[in-house]
Amino acid sequence: MQLGRRSSGTVLLTLGFLTVALLTAMLAISMAAAPLSDVAYAAAPSPTETATNPGSPTRPSNLRPCPVPLAPLTEYGYASICWDPSSDATGVAGYDLYRLDADGFVLANTTTATIGGFSGVLNRRYTMYVVARDAEGHVSPPSALITVTATLGMTPTASPTPEPGDHTPPSQPTDLRDACLQDYRGVTFCWQPSTDNVAVTAYDVYRETATTYAKVGTVLPSGFLNFAESADVVVGQRYTYFVVARDAAGNVSVPSAPLSALAREGFPTPTPTCSVSYRAATWSSLLNAEITVRNIGTTPIDGWTLTVDYPASSVQLTSGxxxxxxxxxxxxxxxxxxxxxxxxxxxxxxxxxxxxYTGSQPAPVNFALNGRLCTAA
Incomplete structure (x- = not known):
């Protein structure tokens, strides 16, 4: 009887090892088969460009797609990633995973493991990042961004019928360029427009901080897409930004590649050398403008060109x-x-x-003499 029990225990132990080996092999096959074409990465910004919290865990690194959990077999998608563990002097207590939505990044999952994810719309691409926390409440710098597609998991099921409406995101903003406005004090950069099956309605600008990616501005579509800020940046320091396009349906693009932008001094504001007084008499659909230009500088003006800018294109010059x-x-x-x-x-x-002119009587918005703005007399 004792020999029989020993043989039975040996068989059960052997079956247990075989089960673990089988699950490990399935996990490796699934990771090897992950569709890398559906994954977009953004290079991690240089640590020298962003201040870190003293005593905080190290930045989570090597974000990558991970197999969707086996158990939840559902018609909804699931976006899942893995990352390399952070280190900390007192030990890492957990990780927070943030997902990009139309209103910014939101907390999507909290875990003590180095794998995490969330349910989402099947086949939709989701952008996310991870931060590590220690027991004392210190938070690491944010990881690099990663964009993955929500899938059904390792066991296929029938694809659900797509929901009606616009689910196509805008294309990724490209060609971010630093210092587009040289005369501006602070950070300035510009980029190329995105495209959309309906229309791009806005571009959201994010800047990396010590613990997150903060939305610092929204830019409406225009012929010259640019962003500038001076209040929260220090001249001489570099800051990491990226841009996200969105449409009226709340679809968001893959974030642009990160840009390291330098906060610059800008050009000094020149002292005005002219003042202008303006008055206009109107009758019917005509206006008669009288402009007096005064030299308030310290040297004579020898040759000049005056520009008058109106806010409405309905003004049409007839004579002068x-x-x-x-x-x-x-x-x-x-x-x-x-x-x-x-x-x-x-x-x-x-x-x-x-x-x-047509409509209400227009008034000029500014006057400039030889390219330099004039003050109002």
Whole structure:
């Protein structure tokens, strides 16, 4: 009887080892078969570019797609990733996984393991990052971003019928370029527009902080896409940014590649050398503008060009006097005549024009003499 029990125990132990070996092999096959074409990575920013919290865990690294859990066989998708463990002097207590939504990053999962994920729309691509926490509440710098596709898991099931509506995200913003506005104090950069099956409605700008990726601005679509900030940056330091496009249905693009941008001094603001007084008389659909330009600088102005910018394109130049007038878009430009080419210090010259307009009476938004803004007299 004792011999029989020993043989039975040996058989059970052998079966246990075989089961573990089989599950390990299935996990390896699934990871090897992960569709890398569906995965987008963003390179981790240099640690020298972002301040870290003293005593915080190290940044989670090597984010990669991981097999979807075996148990939940559902018609919904599941986005799952793995990462290499962080280190900490007192030990890592857990990891927080954040998912990018239309309103920004939201906490999607908390785990003590180095694998995590969440349920989502089947075949939708999700962008996420991970931070580590220790028992004292210190939080690590955020990991690099990773974008993976929500799948059904290792055991296939029938694909559900797609829900109606727009589920197509915009394309990834590209070609981020630093210092697009050289005269701006702080950080400036620009990028190429995304495309969408309907329309891109906004671009959200994120900056890496010590523990997260914070949304620092939203830019509406335009012919020249650019972002600038000065209040929360220090001149001479670098900051890491990325841009996400979104549409009216709340679909978000894969984030752009990260950009390391330098906060710059910018050009000094020049002291105005001119002041302008403006008055206009109107009748019917015409306005008669009278402009007095005064030299408030310290040297005579020898040759000048005055630009007048209106907010409405409905203003159309018809004639002018005491200057050679032209129009480009909403800007009217007057160039000196030979007899009023020089404006001595403290002296004035008077010029004007007639223009047609529609709607309410327009008022200029600014005046500039030889490219430098004038003050209002």
């Amino acid at each position: 006097w005491s200057a050679d007038w032209t129009q480009t878009g909403t800007r009217l430009t007057g160039k000196n005549r030979q007899w009023n080419k020089v404006i001595p210090v403290g002296s004035t010259t008077q010029i004007g024009f007639t223009a047609s």
